[in-house]
Amino acid sequence: MVQLKKKLSGQMRVKSIPPFAGSGDLPEPDVYVIASGGVRIPAHSKILASASSVMENIIERAQKHRSTERKVPMLGVPYDAVAVFIQFLYSSRCSEEQLEKYGIHLLALSHVYLIPQLKQRCTKGLAKRVTVENVVDVIQLARLCDAPDLYLKCIKLLSNNYKAVEATEGWKFLQNHDPHLELEILQFIDEAESRKKRARRHREEQRLYAQLSEAMDCLEHICSEGCTTVGPYDMDLSKHKGPCSKYSTCHGIQLLIKHFGTCEKRVNGGCSRCKRMWQLFRLHSSICDQPDECRVPLCRQFKLKAQQDRRVNDSRWRLLVRKVVRAKTFSSLSILKRKRGEEARMGTYRQGVRSFPLAR
Numbered sequence: 079m080v081q082l083k084k085k086l087s088g089q090m091r092v093k094s095i096p097p098f099a100g101s102g103d104l105p106e107p108d109v110y111v112i113a114s115g116g117v118r119i120p121a122h123s124k125i126l127a128s129a130s131s132v133m134e135n136i137i138e139r140a141q142k143h144r145s146t147e148r149k150v151p152m153l154g155v156p157y158d159a160v161a162v163f164i165q166f167l168y169s170s171r172c173s174e175e176q177l178e179k180y181g182i183h184l185l186a187l188s189h190v191y192l193i194p195q196l197k198q199r200c201t202k203g204l205a206k207r208v209t210v211e212n213v214v215d216v217i218q219l220a221r222l223c224d225a226p227d228l229y230l231k232c233i234k235l236l237s238n239n240y241k242a243v244e245a246t247e248g249w250k251f252l253q254n255h256d257p258h259l260e261l262e263i264l265q266f267i268d269e270a271e272s273r274k275k276r277a278r279r280h281r282e283e284q285r286l287y288a289q290l291s292e293a294m295d296c297l298e299h300i301c302s303e304g305c306t307t308v309g310p311y312d313m314d315l316s317k318h319k320g321p322c323s324k325y326s327t328c329h330g331i332q333l334l335i336k337h338f339g340t341c342e343k344r345v346n347g348g349c350s351r352c353k354r355m356w357q358l359f360r361l362h363s364s365i366c367d368q369p370d371e372c373r374v375p376l377c378r379q380f381k382l383k384a385q386q387d388r389r390v391n392d393s394r395w396r397l398l399v400r401k402v403v404r405a406k407t408f409s410s411l412s413i414l415k416r417k418r419g420e421e422a423r424m425g426t427y428r429q430g431v432r433s434f435p436l437a438r
């Protein structure tokens with residue numbers, strides 16, 4: 079390519095440029111592609127016209143005007159890029175090195191002259207090479223050339239590296255010359271951030287509901303089976319009980335129950351820990367479907383109170399209950415699935431044993 083450049087700048091008329099140089103079967107070139115700096119690249123009108131309908135039109139128009147010399151102007155990009163472009167029209171090939179060097183120009187040319195295969199290669203190549211430094215140029219081009227994949231790739235990179243991009247010359251240029259695109263980008267970043275925030279909030283909420291659901295399981299288990307040192311009043315806890323599989327949560331609930339039983343402030347509305355225990359009892363009662371056999375303290379009292387207060391519209395509480403029930407369902411589902419998976423494995427094992435030929 080260096081050699082070609084020398085050749086091009088040394089003498090403006092170029093007889094032939096690879097790869098169509100030396101293609102013995104081809105007739106004499108009958109058209110010139112005029113690149114920037116007045117460089118003329120000889121070519122064959124049939125090949126250009128068959129590769130690109132846009133070029134076909136230009137060549138036909140030149141024929142109608144009976145110009146003595148047929149020309150296709152291709153200005154505004156470096157002539158080396160034009161040479162690579164013409165080479166692609168002849169051979170459907172260009173190297174990674176060429177793509178890296180002239181990707182931006184080749185994308186523009188392939189868009190203008192409707193060469194989808196090259197456009198696709200450029201889009202993919204540029205998407206791999208887009209950086210903080212060139213992202214503003216590439217996104218402008220992606221928008222001009224209607225390359226949505228590349229545009230999306232750029233805008234994501236911009237959104238993740240906004241501070242660094244903001245300091246580049248490209249961004250300053252964009253601010254001064256394309257306020258519409260600047261606005262579009264800033265809106266995207268804004269939306270992406272609120273999407274992330276929403277997702278984070280959702281994850282946090284799910285974690286909270288899952289914790290509450292586990293707390294409910296532990297509360298029921300402590301009040302019906304007993305665990306380590308806390309259990310129903312009529313149960314002999316000296317017999318070894320637990321610790322259970324959810325002991326980190328269970329232990330916390332046990333401490334709360336012990337505190338609730340002894341706290342002196344409880345009578346006057348209670349301390350924050352008592353309030354928390356109170357809330358857990360109330361939540362249990364809201365989701366408990368067997369209050370008659372239930373051994374959790376205050377379950378029936380809360381149920382009764384809830385029936386009396388039915389007219390009070392506590393939608394936030396009801397939403398909380400719904401979410402905890404949902405989390406409980408999910409956790410039982412995952413346990414069931416795990417069990418079924420184990421059973422299926424055991425089944426194959428048993429089958430394996432059955433079908434094992436007995437030694438006689």
Ligand SMILES: [Zn+2]
Pocket residue numbers: 296299300304305306320321322323324325328329
């Ligand atoms: Zn336990």
Ligand SMILES: [Zn+2]
Pocket residue numbers: 337338341342343344348349350351352353
């Ligand atoms: Zn207390």
Ligand SMILES: [Zn+2]
Pocket residue numbers: 362363366367368369372373374377378
């Ligand atoms: Zn209950």
